[in-house]
Amino acid sequence: MNKTMKCIVKVSAGPGNLELWEKPIPSPGPGEVLVKVHLTAICGTDIHIKDWEEFAQKRMSPPTTIGHEFCGNIIEVGPGVSKERIGQLVSAESHIACHKCSLCLDGKENLCVNTKAIGVHVDGCFAEYVTIPSENAYVCNPAVSEENNAMLEPLGVAVHAATKVELGGKIVAITGCGPIGLMAATVAKKLGAAKVICVEPNSYRAEAAYKMGADLVLNPIGCDIVEEMKRECEGLGPDVVLEFSGNVGGIQAATKYIRAGGSIVVGGLPNREVPLNFTETFYRGVNLIGISGREMYHTWKVMKGLLDSGMDVSGCVSHILPMEEFDKAFELLASGQALKILLRP
Ligand SMILES: [Zn+2]
Ligand SMILES: [Zn+2]
Known part of the structure; x- marks a missing residue:
């Protein structure tokens, strides 16, 4: 395996400042998994980050690899994670909950006061590889199309x-x-x-x-x-x-x-x-x-049932581009002549 990977990084504060970087492939820490990303999707959040709107200013300390919607395979697990997870096709719940605050303890992890978001607070998935907490790696149905599996996070909001x-x-x-x-x-x-x-x-x-x-x-x-x-x-x-x-x-x-x-x-x-x-x-x-985010993991269960029984939302994908063409993707989104754009690392 290569030691480095390509990724899209918000390199510093301010509008723009997105660059294709070569970074070391991260290794999964305790409770984490390393995922090889197959397909990833651009979200409105990524546009807020690119334009450096208040949302991003309040939450980010660049340089940070952006992106939080994807599917891919677990290829390595960190300490404390079952080796049985290796090989699983997964997508991710992008909100990392603390499991300690009163809202988490009340079963409202999607409203956690200490939420950290993948691709915002921590490095994200516009990359060939990403590490995420094992509990956030939601197992996908391989019979469902890759496009659908890459968009589970936004589909979860719907x-x-x-x-x-x-x-x-x-x-x-x-x-x-x-x-x-x-x-x-x-x-x-x-x-x-x-x-x-x-x-x-x-x-x-x-x-x-x-x-x-x-x-x-x-x-x-x-x-x-x-x-x-x-x-x-x-x-x-x-x-x-x-x-x-x-x-x-x-x-x-x-x-x-x-x-x-x-x-x-x-x-x-x-x-x-x-x-x-x-x-x-x-x-x-x-x-x-x-509503905020997705209920963990009730919404995911319902979404899985809908997709397993034949629902297909891939019609909202207007473009699939190589990850290197992220600039073109953001231009297309700004033009209003694009819907969901997927990037392939
Ligand atoms: Zn999103
Ligand atoms: Zn919490």
């Missing part, structure tokens, strides 16, 4: 949102058709939603939403989305909104068109505060439900 409330037989609106919103359309259909209506202004993404299972895609620009949505939903609005746009106007509109007694599950993160009409929203019995 599944987490879609399983917060019952979707069977419901009219479900999905706001924002980035990769997670697109995956949520497929998940909602698989979970038995009667009708899935996506809200997305970008026509490239809207087209993808139809392929991913949307029954209808509404463009909120140039129409009264509140009226339009109600008209499509028996005059009452959708039963459930899965919000992934992070768009302030989009969220406000959702609180107006959601059916009385309905639920809005919030997965998108607006970059500013959202003024909300409490009376109009809560007097109508509307539930606002927040």
Whole structure:
């Protein structure tokens, strides 16, 4: 085996500053596994890191290898990890929980106050090899396609949102058709939603939403989305909104068109505060439900079941590029003419 590997490193603070580096292959520490990465995926988080937004400034101390969505095989284990894990095809829960804080002890590891994130606080998977805690290495089904297995982490966010409330037989609106919103359309259909209506202004993404299972895609620009949505939903609005746009106007509109007694599950993160009409929203019995990451490991179990029984979200992959072409990948993402981009180390 080579002693070094290629990896994409955030080399220093500030916008840009991503470089392809040659680094020593890490060895797994106590409780860790070493994974040979087969396929990895670019997430919105990686764009925040590249652009050096507040999220990254608060959490990172470069140089750090970025990336947290991947699949690969365990090739070595550290002290305390069973040798039986060697050879397993795995993906990773990107949040490393402390297991000591009150939230962890309460079974809410996804909300751990001491969370460390792969590819943010510790070196990530835009690399030929990555070390991760053994408990974060989730065993994949080799019969599921590599594209699906490389995207379990973001798919988990879609599944987490879609399983917060019952979707069977419901009219479900999905706001924002980035990769997670697109995956949520497929998940909602698989979970038995009667009708899935996506809200997305970008026509490239809207087209993808139809392929991913949307029954209808509404463009909120140039129409009264509140009226339009109600008209499509028996005059009452959708039963459930899965919000992934992070768009302030989009969220406000959702609180107006959601059916009385309905639920809005919030997965998108607006970059500013959202003024909300409490009376109009809560007097109508509307539930606002927040989600963060994936429940460890309940969401993973549900996701595994959905994929094992034939669900396929690979339709949200627009490009698979060699890892060396990461600059091109980020340019494509900025252009709006890309969905999920996978990188092959
Ligand atoms: Zn991600
Ligand atoms: Zn904790």
